[in-house]
Amino acid sequence: MTKQDVFSTATDDTVQYVTVVIGGQLFGLPISQVHDVFMPETVTRVPLAAREVAGVLNLRGRIVTAIDMRKRLHLEPREMGQMMAVGIEHKGESYGLVIDSVGEVLTLSADTREANPTNLDKRWAEIAGGVHRLEGKLMVILDVERLLGSMIEPMAA
Amino acid sequence: MDDLLSEFLTETNESLDVVDVELVKFEQEPNNATILDNIFRLVHTIKGTCGFLGLPRLEALAHAAETLMGKFRDGSPVTPEAVSLILNSIDRIKEILSELEAAGGAEPEGSDDDLISELERMSLSAEAGSGEDEAEGEEAADDHAEGELVYQVLERPLRPGEVSLDDLEKAFQETEAEVELPDTADGEDDHDDQPGEILTGAEAADADADGKKPTVEKKKQNKSGKSGSVSNQTIRVSVETLEHLMTMVSELVLTRNQLLEIVRRHEDSEFKVPLQRLSNVTAELQEGVMKTRMQPIGNAWQKLPRIVRDLSQELEKPIELEMVGADTELDRQVLELIKDPLTHMVRNSADHGLEMPADRRAAGKSDKGTITLSAYHEGGHIIIEVRDNGRGLDVDKIKAKAVSNGLASEAELEKMTDQQIHRFIFHAGFSTAAQVTSVSGRGVGMDVVRNNIELIGGSVDLRSVPGKGTSFIIKIPLTLAIVSTLIVEASGDRFAIPQLSVVELVRVQTNSEHKIERIKDTPVLRLRNKLLPLVHLSHLLGISEEPVDDNAIEQDNGFIVVMQVGSQTFGVVVDGVFHTEEIVVKPMSTMLRNLTMFSGNTILGDGSVIMIIDPNGVASAMASHASSAVAEENATEQADLLQEAIDGQATISMLLFRAGSPEPKAVPLSLVTRLEEFEVSKIERSNGRDLVQYRGALMPLVYVDPGHTHRAEGTQPMLVFSDSGRSMGLVVDEIVDIVEDRMNIEVGSERAGILGSAVIKERATEIIDLGYYLPQAFDDWFMRKEMESSALTKKVLLVDDSAFFRNMLTPVLKAAGYDVTACGSAQAAFEQLENGDTFNAIVSDIEMPEINGFELCEALRRDQRFRQMPILALSAVVTPASIERGRQAGFDDYVAKFDRPGLIAALKDVFSGELGIAA
Structure with missing residues (x-):
């Protein structure tokens, strides 16, 4: 699958992204970090937790902490309806990112990748790992490490 | 070798622990040969194993210790020093062992010569007492040198004092099956396993094992015949295996719970019977696995x-x-x-x-x-x-x-x-x-x-x-893995409360004997003659749907979970209680671990996740909840005080009336004893003034304006002022209103009888100076002199137990330009001062209940902060003696109570630094 292009520069390895839509914006998660995609049912809310924490849920016998990505990105809350979640692992623990919908898997080369625009909303910039220029739209790369790290560290104190 | 080594480490550590205990016992009972044999055998085993595994340092140390113990066995007196020394050696062995473990099998560098020489010295001194025995022992050891498999393998000569296998055998045979120790089984294991190991090792290292070895083993087995069967039935299982088993059983319990939940929904399911069986088996399995984790304390x-x-x-x-x-x-x-x-x-x-x-x-x-x-x-x-x-x-x-x-x-x-x-x-x-x-x-x-x-x-x-x-x-x-919890509901969410901390459940209904009462805003429950502090779980967790509604708890016909954490007992109000469930605590994700209110979470029988309440978190939240409420309260009070300070004065009730002129006049309501209307015919004239008979005495009438007279007919309204049994009637035309307002005298007055003008009910109103009128009724009430007003805005604290004088003097001082705070007792004055309010001067009455003016002043003078503050005494009794007493107490000045101009002058003097006795 990995197509080696000898003529291109060394940095232009291709990365596969699972695309998701959150509040109309296209985001991409490196496929290696996505464990599964599921529909969260019966989410138990966790009182006193950070506002982005949607709650905890049972995913095949594992307890998953669900994070409401709309809240995390300071977007309007989602209208009632079906929601989707992307399951990821972080330091041996399971998290679910609650998103609007899941799109296709894209294989993108570093050519179209750019750093975060300097005028990007700070709250977005801290969890975005760059932007890919796609045809007709832009895809923001979600940096899972930073996303979860930023939520765990300030609470560790 | 690694397996062997780890086995060795485990066993040796256990043996050493036993030796520790045994030695302490031995010190107390030096004549108990059984204990000594026990110790001897254990140390010998350690020494032997060390030799076999090629751990010379350990071996040498164990050997030296063993030698000394051999002496004891041979009858040398046991001294505490010797026991200490052996214990020290054992500590050293433990140290080496732990380093050995950390280093993965390599014996650490270092020398134990200090201990060994000490041990040898001790052995020698013991030997002096039993030289012959020693010599024999040595001989015996030499005799059996070839029987010591270990030393053969290592090809080392037997050392002096080393023990022969015969001795060892004797020790084994003389040893009763251990009875007192909880870990007898371990000890038994040790000496059963040990020879087997040596044998194995011997086979691997050198097949030239002589016949002695198997004999020892055989004999030993014979000896431990009855207990041997028990020890042979135990096997070592690694803790990891047990942990894994435990986890799997926990999962099984969860799954069973899920199945039970499903069957509960389908009453006549054919699964019911087999599931019941499964449930029982699971329970037994769980119990069994739990047992494997159980160890004697x-x-x-x-x-x-x-x-x-x-x-x-x-x-x-x-x-x-x-x-x-x-x-x-x-x-x-x-x-x-x-x-x-x-x-x-x-x-x-x-x-x-x-x-x-x-x-x-x-x-x-x-x-x-x-x-x-x-x-x-x-x-x-x-x-x-x-x-x-x-x-x-x-x-x-x-x-x-x-x-x-x-x-x-x-x-x-x-x-x-x-x-x-x-x-x-x-x-x-x-x-x-x-x-x-x-x-x-x-x-x-x-x-x-x-x-x-x-x-x-x-x-x-x-x-x-x-x-x-x-x-x-x-x-x-007993265990941490599986917790019995009570499933409760609060604001539509379910939570699990560990039963460990639940004392009881109380059903509350507004009409039942248990009802929630409140002290201020704090809900409490009367429970068996005790007051139980309550908190609503939804409030605690901040999930109540409606904003904190005080009535919510009161109307609530819910349940109170009475919890005890340490010595703290409190009630948690919940909306509903479901059932109890055995749950397997799963740790929360790191993201949620900062929530002290929860100790973990778990999956319930119905597959949903539930948060487990941490009773300790609730208890500390209860405590801080209360203190934060207090803090808030304090903050509010502080704010009020601040507001008062800014505004200058709290509102007071004013009586508005008209008299003589159309402009409204006002007097503090608190000064007015009552409002009366008299028939004009009742007004009598005597000695050139108007009087009425009022409550059995003659009450002089006073007019606001000298030219003003009472009405010709009908009734005449008047304000009655009373103090100390004397009354005065102030004749007015009409009583207008009673209002609450601040009395800010904005314009001082030069006119007698009027303190000044203030805006009351948005109208300029004249504030009546009662001090002017009272002497008109009774000359000795006090004398009106010229009012001095001053531009000073000094804060003055007025202390007087009589409300009349407080209300009297406050406007007087205010009119003179002072910012007056009045309080009714010395205690209140202390509070005012402690509140951090600063005053430029204090004017205090002398005759007050509880703490009089002298005492107040003395107390204030003792305080560094108030040493320099001007304090004026105000008293009805003005004698040279009382003035002297006042000076001793530390008053700056002593003023007669009715001498208001004197008071004003004294204050003025005080502030301009010219102190003097003005009375």
Whole structure:
């Protein structure tokens, strides 16, 4: 699958992204970090937790902490309806990112990748790992490490 | 070799622990040959194994220790020094072993010559006493040299004092199956396994094992015939395997619960019977696996006799350690976690609890102090008690320490019971030991103990009787893995509360005997003649749907879960209670671990996730909840005070009336005794003034305007002012209104009888100066002189117990340009001053109940802050003696009560720095 292009520069390895839509914006998660995609049912809310924490849920016998990505990105809350979640692992623990919908898997080369625009909303910039220029739209790369790290560290104190 | 080594390490460590205990026993009973043989055998085993595994350093040390013990066995007297030395050697062996383990099998560098030479010296001196025996022993050893497989393998000559296999055999045969120790099985294992291992090793290393070896083994087995069958049935299983098994069983329990939930929904399911069976089997399996994790608590106590012995020597107090219920079993994980706290508590009891022998004798107790450790089961918990028969806790010392650490004020301590005061020792940094010893007193003790115990869902309490001793009671759950919980509902969400901390459930209904009452805004419940503080779970968790509604709790026909955490008992109000469920605690994700209110989460039978309430979190939230409420309250009061300070004065009630002229006039309502209307015909004239008969006395009438007269007919309204049995009627045309407003006299008045003008009800109103009118009724009431107004805006505190004079003088001083705060007693004055309000001067009445003016002044002068503050005395009694008394008390000036111009002048003098007696 990995197509080696000898003529291109060394940095232009291709990365596969699972695309998701959150509040109309296209985001991409490196496929290696996505464990599964599921529909969260019966989410138990966790009182006193950070506002982005949607709650905890049972995913095949594992307890998953669900994070409401709309809240995390300071977007309007989602209208009632079906929601989707992307399951990821972080330091041996399971998290679910609650998103609007899941799109296709894209294989993108570093050519179209750019750093975060300097005028990007700070709250977005801290969890975005760059932007890919796609045809007709832009895809923001979600940096899972930073996303979860930023939520765990300030609470560790 | 690795497997062998790890096996060796485990076994040797166990053996060493046993040796520790045995040696302490041996010291007390030097003539007990059984104990000695036991020790001897264990040390010998260690030595042998070391030799076999090629650990020369260990071997040499063990050998030297063994030699000395051999001497004891041969009848040399046992001295405490010798025992200490052997114990030290054993400690060294342990050190080497732990390094060995860390290094993965390589013996650490270093020399034990110090200990070995000491041991040898001791052996030699012992030898002097029993030289012959020694010589024989040596010979015997030489005789059997070829029988010592170990040394053959290592090709080393037998050393002096080394023990022959015959001796060893003899020891084995003489040894009864151990009875006293909880870990007899381990000991048995050791000496059963040991020869087998040597044999295996021998086969691998050198097939030239002579016939001695198997004989030993055979004999040994014969000897331990009856107990051997038991020990042969035990196998070592790694803890990991057990943990895994436990996890799997936990999952099985969860799945079973899920199935049961499904079947519950389908009443007539054919699954019902087999599921019931599955359920029972699961329960049994769970119990069985739990049992594998169970270990006697004696394992955690193993090191204690040794520690107590060492302490006893170090502190020079004889201490006896009694252990009761060592075979009480509890979960291995819990056992590990309480080991350290227990050790600490025993050390603590030995150091702080027990007195020196001299003190004990003086108190009529035996020299030897006793520390008793006991363990027993009680309703799903295990109770461990560490009790000493020492001096008990010193309440005064704790109090002093609590004050100096700022944990509580003297006043708070006064209200506390001794039990509450005792609990201070669980605070961080709290140590009452006057000096730091190597044993304790560093102040990092009991709080750590408490934290560790609370961490595993336990609690620690203490009881202390002065002179009789102290006992610490630890209550811990049997296991941490599976918890029985109560599933409750609050604001539509379900939560699990560990039953361990649930004392009872109370159903509340507004019309039942249990109903929620409130003190201010704090809900409480009357429960068996006690008041139980309550908190609604939804409020605690901040999930109540409606904004905190005070009535919500009151109207609530819910349940109260009465919980106990430590000594704290409180009620948690929930909307509903479902059932109890055994749940497997799963740790929360790191993201949620900062929530102190939850200890974990789990998956319920119906597949949903539920949060587990942490009783400790709730308890501390209760405490901080209360204190934050108090803080808020304080903040509000402070804000009010601030507002008052800004506004200058709180509102007062004013009586508005008209008299003589159309402009409204006002007088503070509090000054007016009553409002009366008299028939004009009742007004009599006598001695050139108008009077009415009022309550059996003649009341003079006074007109606001000199030219003004009473009405010709009908009734005449008037304001009656009374003080000390005398009354005056102020004739008015019409009473307009009573209003609440601030009295800010904005324009001073030059007109007699009018203090000035203030805006009341948006109209300029004249404030009547009663001080002008009262003397008109009675000349001696007081005399009106010219009003002096001043531009000064100094803050003056007026202290007078008579409301009349307070209300009288306040406007007077205000009119003179002072910012006046009035208070009714010396106590109130102190409060005002303590509140941080600053005043430029104090004017105080002398004759006051409780604290009089002299006392007030004296008290203030004692305070650094008020030493320089001008204080004026105000009194109806003005005699040279009272003036002198006032001067002694520290008053700057002494003014007659009715001499208002004098007061104004005195204040003026005080502020301009010209002090003097103005009276």
